[in-house]
Amino acid sequence: MNSSVTAFSLIRLSLNNELRRVPVSRTVGTAGEYLINVPSNPGIVVPGYYLLFALNKQGVLSVAKTLRVH
Template sequence: MNTSVTAFSLIRRSSVTHSLNNELRRVPVSRTVGTAGEYLINVPSNPGIVVPGYYLLFALNKQGVLSVAKTLRVH
């Protein structure tokens, strides 16, 4: 576990058509720490908040600096 991580956030991958991006969204997600010290991310189950598709998962430190993202797919 990295103690400098204070938050996690999902950023939806862009979908642009006719110069408009209707899909861009940032979703803060809650976290818990597992028994082995790993982070467990709690993605909101409301499909109006987290629509199915590809997202970038970022960890943030207390200064709000983003990590290198991991891509994940929400079904």
């Protein structure tokens, strides 16, 4: 676990140029891993591919990981 991570964010850029930034909540698992809680409301998080970023205290983004929301 990296203690300098302060937030996670999902970003989606689709073919119709719709840009979405979705802040997500997180918890820390028993092994020190982060568990990301994605909102289940399809009006907030529409199905598709997103980039998951971690942000540090200075607001600097990590290298993104791609994930798919069903």
